[in-house]
Each structure stands twice: as C-alpha cells, then as structure tokens.
Amino acid sequence: MNAREAIITAARELFGAEGYTAVTIKDVASHAGYSPAMVMKVMGSKAELYAAATPTAPAGDGAAFTAEPLGFQLARRLVDRRERQESEPWAMALVRVHDAPDKAAAREEIREKYLGWLQEQLGAGPDGRAETLMAMLIGFGSGMRSLGLFAQEPADDLVQRYGSLLQQVIDG
Structure with missing residues (x-):
C-alpha cells in the first residue's frame, strides 16, 4: 500500500x-x-x-446483490460494514453535507448519487419510496455508528428485523 x-x-x-x-x-x-x-x-x-x-455512493462496497430481497440486502450491507469496522456511506452522508464548504452543492450531490442509486435499485418512478428508504438507511447507519445502537444484537437478527422494515417500504 x-x-x-x-x-x-x-x-x-x-x-x-x-x-x-x-x-x-x-x-x-x-x-x-x-x-x-x-x-x-x-x-x-x-x-x-x-x-x-469519504465514500461517495452507497454501493461503493462492491458487494454483489444476492437473491435475498432488496430490503434485507441493504440492511445486511450496513451491518456487515459495521462488523468489519468500515466506513458507512449512509452515516457519512449528513456529515459530508454539514462539513462541505458549499452545502447546497454537497446536498445536491448526495441526493443525486444516493437517491438516484436507490431509484435504480427500485426500478420505479418518483413515488416517495426511495426517499423513505434513504431516510431509513441514514438513520440506521447513523444510529449504529454515532450512537452505538444495536451493539449487543446479533448481526443476523438485526438484518432480519431492520431488513423487514426496509422491505415493507420497498413493497409499498
């Protein structure tokens, strides 16, 4: 290196x-x-x-999606990054905006990359699901990283519980 x-x-x-x-x-x-x-x-x-x-997109981990439903895949990615003590793009999204010299430009960049990526995953038009998922993923990632939430919960249990919440939004 x-x-x-x-x-x-x-x-x-x-x-x-x-x-x-x-x-x-x-x-x-x-x-x-x-x-x-x-x-x-x-x-x-x-x-x-x-x-x-700072990761610039939520898909930056290079992990391939599995046959598992999208909500569970998204939850698993966040939990796996926490377990590996890797940087969390969803948790860093807010920091990138708040610490940017041009907050409006940073906000637009984050919305474009993250929201655009979620919309691609959903394959749907602007029905609000991607924004809801984005808010949930930012909260989940930030809660685990900044507040140490779910620290004692087994990773697989956490993926199942939070993944089912994400999947409910995806399914409408």
Missing part, C-alpha cells in the same frame, strides 16, 4: 468513527504512520483528505 492509500485508509477509519471535526491531520498521520507534513503534502488539505476518504 502506498502512502496515499495508507493515509486515505487511516482517514476513512477515523472520520467514520469520530467525524470530521474531531479528527485532526495529526491524528490521521499518527494512525497512518506518517508525519503531518507528509499527509498535507500528499493530500493538500483536511477538506481534500476528507473528500478522498
């Missing part, structure tokens, strides 16, 4: 766990095994580092 990849990986872990404002360049440098000067040389600024480390 080269320096840029190591720095981005460290930043992704820290930003995902602690949020943008709590993480410093020094924190990222220490976690990656480099000096703060090296982090700045490679990444340019904290904002550029954050942009590089």
Whole structure:
C-alpha cells in the first residue's frame, strides 16, 4: 500500500468513527504512520483528505446483490460494514453535507448519487419510496455508528428485523 492509500485508509477509519471535526491531520498521520507534513503534502488539505476518504455512493462496497430481497440486502450491507469496522456511506452522508464548504452543492450531490442509486435499485418512478428508504438507511447507519445502537444484537437478527422494515417500504 502506498502512502496515499495508507493515509486515505487511516482517514476513512477515523472520520467514520469520530467525524470530521474531531479528527485532526495529526491524528490521521499518527494512525497512518506518517508525519503531518507528509499527509498535507500528499493530500493538500483536511477538506481534500476528507473528500478522498469519504465514500461517495452507497454501493461503493462492491458487494454483489444476492437473491435475498432488496430490503434485507441493504440492511445486511450496513451491518456487515459495521462488523468489519468500515466506513458507512449512509452515516457519512449528513456529515459530508454539514462539513462541505458549499452545502447546497454537497446536498445536491448526495441526493443525486444516493437517491438516484436507490431509484435504480427500485426500478420505479418518483413515488416517495426511495426517499423513505434513504431516510431509513441514514438513520440506521447513523444510529449504529454515532450512537452505538444495536451493539449487543446479533448481526443476523438485526438484518432480519431492520431488513423487514426496509422491505415493507420497498413493497409499498
């Protein structure tokens, strides 16, 4: 892994766990095994580092969908990322908007990518289901990551319970 990849990986872990404002360049440098000067040389600024480390789309995990119903697949992806301690795009969506220099542009980008991706998965027109799912996924991801909700619940039980809620919205 080269320096840029190591720095981005460290930043992704820290930003995902602690949020943008709590993480410093020094924190990222220490976690990656480099000096703060090296982090700045490679990444340019904290904002550029954050942009590089933050997933830009919910499907960024590269996992193939299974025969399982979509609601359960979506829940499983969030729970699996939590179990692997990977960055959670749904939880980071709000942070990306709030920490962006141009909030309106960031809001539009997130809506376009995330909502567009959900609409593709649903294969339906704008009937409100994609927006409802997006709100549910943001809440689920943020609750698990920021508040530690469901920490003691077995992963499969959580996927079944939350997946059934998501599937109810999908099915209308």
